[in-house]
Amino acid sequence: MNLNIGAGYEAFRDEVRRFLAANWQAGTRANPQEIRAFRGKAIAAGLLYRHIPVAYGGAGGGYDSIKAMLVQQEFERVGAPGEITGIGPRMLAPTLVARGQAWQKERFIAPTLLGDYVWCQGYSEPGSGSDLASLSTRAVLDGDHWLINGQKIWTSHAHYAHYMFVLVRTEPDAPRHQGISYLLLDMKTPGITVRPLRQMQGASGFNEVFFDNVRTPADWIVGQRGEGWSVARTTLSFERASINAPEMMSALFDKLKALAASTVRDGSPLLAQAHFQQAFAALEAHVLSHRFSVTRQRSMDAVGQSPGLATLCNKLYGTDIGLRIAELAQEVIGDGGLMMPGEGVTSDNLDWPFWIMRSLGVTIAGGTSNVQRNIIAERGLGLPRQAGGTA
Numbered sequence: 085m086n087l088n089i090g091a092g093y094e095a096f097r098d099e100v101r102r103f104l105a106a107n108w109q110a111g112t113r114a115n116p117q118e119i120r121a122f123r124g125k126a127i128a129a130g131l132l133y134r135h136i137p138v139a140y141g142g143a144g145g146g147y148d149s150i151k152a153m154l155v156q157q158e159f160e161r162v163g164a165p166g167e168i169t170g171i172g173p174r175m176l177a178p179t180l181v182a183r184g185q186a187w188q189k190e191r192f193i194a195p196t197l198l199g200d201y202v203w204c205q206g207y208s209e210p211g212s213g214s215d216l217a218s219l220s221t222r223a224v225l226d227g228d229h230w231l232i233n234g235q236k237i238w239t240s241h242a243h244y245a246h247y248m249f250v251l252v253r254t255e256p257d258a259p260r261h262q263g264i265s266y267l268l269l270d271m272k273t274p275g276i277t278v279r280p281l282r283q284m285q286g287a288s289g290f291n292e293v294f295f296d297n298v299r300t301p302a303d304w305i306v307g308q309r310g311e312g313w314s315v316a317r318t319t320l321s322f323e324r325a326s327i328n329a330p331e332m333m334s335a336l337f338d339k340l341k342a343l344a345a346s347t348v349r350d351g352s353p354l355l356a357q358a359h360f361q362q363a364f365a366a367l368e369a370h371v372l373s374h375r376f377s378v379t380r381q382r383s384m385d386a387v388g389q390s391p392g393l394a395t396l397c398n399k400l401y402g403t404d405i406g407l408r409i410a411e412l413a414q415e416v417i418g419d420g421g422l423m424m425p426g427e428g429v430t431s432d433n434l435d436w437p438f439w440i441m442r443s444l445g446v447t448i449a450g451g452t453s454n455v456q457r458n459i460i461a462e463r464g465l466g467l468p469r470q471a472g473g474t475a
């Protein structure tokens with residue numbers, strides 16, 4: 085494999101470094117207004133949100149996953165604020181670029197990129213998670229509005245989101261994948277009840293959301309009636325590509341290694357002990373091969389080739405590495421692993437108990453590991469289809 089990114093991309097990296105040298109001091113503690121102004125400059129310089137056209141608040145220039153990777157690496161190197169992450173900018177904005185109506189792009193994308201509009205994702209229902217196409221929340225057209233009734237669950241951020249993109253059944257007589265539509269919804273609309281779900285570590289990141297005759301305008305639909313499944317899959321592909329990216333895994337791995345080097349047990353630093361050396365060496369091989377595999381996926385993307393199932397394989401592999409890092413982190417922090425998130429901030433300033441618990445959640449979010457394996461086996465390896473099938 086050739087890991088040389090080539091002269092053109094090296095020149096781009098230099099351009100990013102020059103921009104940062106002129107606009108961001110490493111170690112800066114900026115306030116929200118300064119961060120917003122910096123992001124504005126970075127967009128104007130063509131560095132952030134390159135995959136979003138200028139007309140909708142991005143830098144334009146077209147999607148180039150290698151350039152996006154270089155920007156992320158260079159910004160992280162000096163601690164500069166990069167693109168806002170989360171459901172709106174990472175999942176909804178590119179979906180609207182690809183599938184939205186012109187007025188939807190104009191109205192929703194720019195404020196979403198700047199963090200002014202927070203979105204939540206209304207897909208899962210009780211009994212419809214992995215088998216998402218069985219969802220039963222209904223919407224019927226009533227004059228110039230959709231009237232929505234039903235329930236969603238595991239809706240992250242619904243308790244403070246401004247908007248939701250929601251999958252609803254609009255064509256109950258159609259085959260189940262063709263009966264779904266993708267609607268946008270203002271979370272202040274009467275008839276919406278949000279009930280936070282308390283997690284075992286005390287936080288409430290998820291919610292149940294109930295719809296009781298909730299109205300959303302008829303043209304707040306993305307794609308046509310009954311096309312929601314294909315729009316939802318567009319969003320899912322952006323979701324899977326953003327979970328446990330190699331930059332995040334490498335940074336976590338490096339922090340854990342530094343912690344093991346500074347943690348003395350039985351008279352010597354953990355990193356000097358044979359057991360830990362072997363464990364770190366094995367894990368580093370996984371972290372590197374994940375990075376190479378994602379670089380291959382991004383290279384294909386950058387030249388307009390479909391990476392196909394590589395995106396799914398990398399989501400599966402990235403979340404598996406997250407579990408391996410968590411396992412080793414438990415050993416390194418020792419009794420600290422018994423603390424709750426928030427109590428367990430270690431000398432490297434990282435909340436390891438939070439990361440250890442999070443590593444389980446991301447093997448479920450965006451499609452569980454079991455389901456990813458099924459799809460890879462059936463569509464990639466041509467193994468017999470499982471009775472009932474998967475998304």
Ligand SMILES: Cc1cc2nc3c(=O)[nH]c(=O)nc-3n(C[C@H](O)[C@H](O)[C@H](O)COP(=O)(O)OP(=O)(O)OC[C@H]3O[C@@H](n4cnc5c(N)ncnc54)[C@H](O)[C@@H]3O)c2cc1C
Binds near residue numbers: 205454
């Ligand atoms: C951190 C996190 C954030 C989330 N955020 C959101 C959100 O914002 N919005 C939203 O809509 N949803 C969200 N979810 C929900 C998530 O999409 C679902 O949990 C996921 O799709 C699985 O569905 P389920 O929980 O109903 O589990 P089920 O589908 O009931 O699965 C239970 C178990 O059975 C296994 N299983 C199911 N079907 C098969 C099969 N065919 N073959 C083999 N094994 C199978 C699964 O792998 C799993 O282990 C989030 C989940 C997590 C963990």
